[in-house]
Amino acid sequence: MVVTGHTSGPDPDPATVAAGEDEVRARQTAVSPAAGGEAGSGQVAARPARASRSVSIRDVAAAASVSYQTVSRVINGHPSVKLSTREQVLAAIDDLGFRPNRAARALAGGPAHSVTVLTPNTTLYGYTAALQGIEEAGRATGFAVGVRVVESAAPPEVRDAVARAVEPGGALIVIAYDKAGTEVLAAVPPGVPMAAMVETPVGDEGRGKPWVWADDRKAAGDAARYLLGLGHRTVHYVSIPSSTDTSQRMAGWRAALEAAGAPVPEPVQAGWSPRSGFQAGQVLAADPGVTAVLCGNDDLALGVIRAMHKAGRVIPRDVSVVGFDDTPLSEFYTPALTTVRLDFTGLGRLCFTLLRGLVDPKAAGERAPWPEPELIVRESAGPPPRQGGGTRCT
Amino acid sequence: MVVTGHTSGPDPDPATVAAGEDEVRARQTAVSPAAGGEAGSGQVAARPARASRSVSIRDVAAAASVSYQTVSRVINGHPSVKLSTREQVLAAIDDLGFRPNRAARALAGGPAHSVTVLTPNTTLYGYTAALQGIEEAGRATGFAVGVRVVESAAPPEVRDAVARAVEPGGALIVIAYDKAGTEVLAAVPPGVPMAAMVETPVGDEGRGKPWVWADDRKAAGDAARYLLGLGHRTVHYVSIPSSTDTSQRMAGWRAALEAAGAPVPEPVQAGWSPRSGFQAGQVLAADPGVTAVLCGNDDLALGVIRAMHKAGRVIPRDVSVVGFDDTPLSEFYTPALTTVRLDFTGLGRLCFTLLRGLVDPKAAGERAPWPEPELIVRESAGPPPRQGGGTRCT
């Protein structure tokens, strides 16, 4: 994945890969066995450079001349500690490089300092961006963040995933943008600290489970209205999968058309991938009446554009295409993609903040701004072609 | 991010977002406090639906009429357990839905059942794909997988990241495709179980630290040779950042040019993003002698193509561009991107397998196939333009 430098080594050799493997084997066996017990010999030789036994709360206590409970209070921000002792303890912590042991903390029943994110996916832009926001926010507050993919919405798998993810002393974030996510949300037992990122504000199943969401409905409406405003008679919609029966993006698109008195064509149901967008695009390209297409995400839009291109339809001269999400790539497509920007990273950050407020009442007051969707106008949408307009030099 | 259904709800209201927030507040306070101690009342009423105290090793022991140590032996695959008792215990585990508590396990000094991935990034394709492979493999073997981003290669940050990630009872995977990754690799204390994904087979710093890598060098050479074979006089190179001074991709490109007796132009150093590719592309587009460009990744290639397009140079008629990685999108670009496929997901899986062999000697024998890079020929590269070829109807 990476490249650098200006040196050129010895010539590539077919044996290199195999050598790499052997090397690995060798290294494997060369790995030092986990530092074992301390040998009881009376030798006072230089201590081996083994992984030092980590410094504990008791070491800190000794160094600060207090009991270890006091140390516990300090690291947990307990109010009733004299300022001077607190400072002593803090100094000792710094000196010794003390880090509380997460496992011990969790075992003893302290507040959660770790989240695991339950998500159907870790590679699609929206998920990736959300994960990034969660990781950032988690890291900033000393939380360990874990990831667990839930591949299907089947009850056994969902149950299993939740059971494994729910560790005492741990918290959960579930990304519920599809069926699997919604099932997971519903399967989290009450009492487990959690927050969710949802497509649609949830009802009963969300009880005790705070969530964040982006106003997809309004965003989709904005995009549809923009296309209508360009002069298109109507706007077709290519849909991503959904979490419920009340899809926000589709609802927003539909409402905008209806409000404008435009005909509402049957939406094309697709998946998440550019390939499924391509397939949807082939269908749409066969219909000469299609002049504007709104897509459920940018990858779908890319696929639609590709299909249109293959069918000889030029974007945006013949057909306008608008995406959703504003992935980092869409600005560099040709034509650059007009799309709706959604701040999933910010949403992820916000979701984490919500969760943290649950786990740590002292942090509950913190509020982050609620991100607003935004239409980004670029090159892939324009006025509809004039009736019978000629074709020149594609 | 998601859309569904065919119903349209009430019209969108400006207050919706705010309502969402209030809702969240309300839910937050409604969350039940962590299930506390058992009230000592003599009531035998229906038990509240609180998060049940998780079933422990002792519960299983009681159910199976053995000591809890025996249960420990069974769940850890210890050989010296009579078959019949093993089966009893397994049955009890199944009955009670017992799951070992990871924190307790780690605290007690058992073998690692969790990995945290130290990575500079979680959104770029290569990292994302690697993470996916690791997560899959981890999940399949009951490992919890954590993610920690290391944002800079500065020693304090690197030290801190490693210190926080190294938990007793935990293992590490470091993705070392850039400087930060390499620094992290070097900073992991010996004795900590770990494996790495590296750009370049490492020397001393990797001692006791097994790694996997893809043969970027050969792959880059293949791509350069392909372009040369098309008739280009030489091939320009736009580089991604690197981990060391002996970049594999660049070295492969250079060696191929030299072997063919082609001139070796100065490589253009870029970042990871399409934007930096765009900038590099602007430089290259200004030079009419440039007819073939190899890029360190597909995002860079997209940026280069965009810059060429803006400069009026048609791909591949005027300039051929080849990428690296074969992201899921590149097939759907127009023109579809010719690129080198690298199986980062497989590499991530392999890396996890390596790590697991370290932690669990019983699993050490498992071998996964070592993925091979592959040139994927699509539309973005072709023969060089003929001298003085006319420009028609761009």
Place this chain on the structure above:
DNA sequence: CTGAAAGCGCTTACAG
């Protein structure tokens, strides 16, 4: 092959 002991590093109540 299986049981009884000690302890991993912390955190909660409980006492002062």
Place this chain on the structure above:
DNA sequence: CTGAAAGCGCTTACAG
């Protein structure tokens, strides 16, 4: 405001 106790759920040795 601070100390002494008990225990979270497991795993290692150690004994039989």
